[in-house]
Amino acid sequence: MVRPCFHLSIPAIDLQRSHDWYVQALDCQPGRRSEQASILDFQGHQLVLQNTPQLLEPGQPGIYPRHFGLVFETFTRWEQLRLQLERRGCLFSVPPKCRYSGGPLEHHTLFVQDPSANWLEFKHYTHSEAVLGCRDQSQVGDQDLR
Known part of the structure; x- marks a missing residue:
């Protein structure tokens, strides 16, 4: 049985820096890309980095x-x-x-x-x-x- 691919979209304060971190640190494979978003292959799952220069909420402390x-x-x-x-x-x-x-x-x-x-x-x-x-x-x- 083939399992569905999980999709997750997360904020990226600096889209290029975040994209590079996932590719370099975690070996994610790049997919489609625009000025607003970057799609990555996260071990067979779709991870979308959304360009969010101004986060709407503060980061969590833990x-x-x-x-x-x-x-x-x-x-x-x-x-x-x-x-x-x-x-x-x-x-x-x-x-x-x-x-x-x-x-x-x-x-x-x-x-x-x-x-x-x-x-x-x-x-x-x-x-x-x-x-x-x-x-x-x-x-x-x-x-x-x-």
């Missing part, structure tokens, strides 16, 4: 309430991205760590921010059923970062 990213199927792929970000000089807004260690929701996570202060999270769950399942568990997110 990871909540809004962030986006990817959940990798393998720890190896997550670790490759972590190392890639380090090699390319990207600063972690929340350093790589393991949440809920030893439990059914155990996962490795890291956060970065793009040049427009959009928060991105990349993670890998030790137990794949935790991505969309484990409904008997009540933990969501990181209480220390709320």
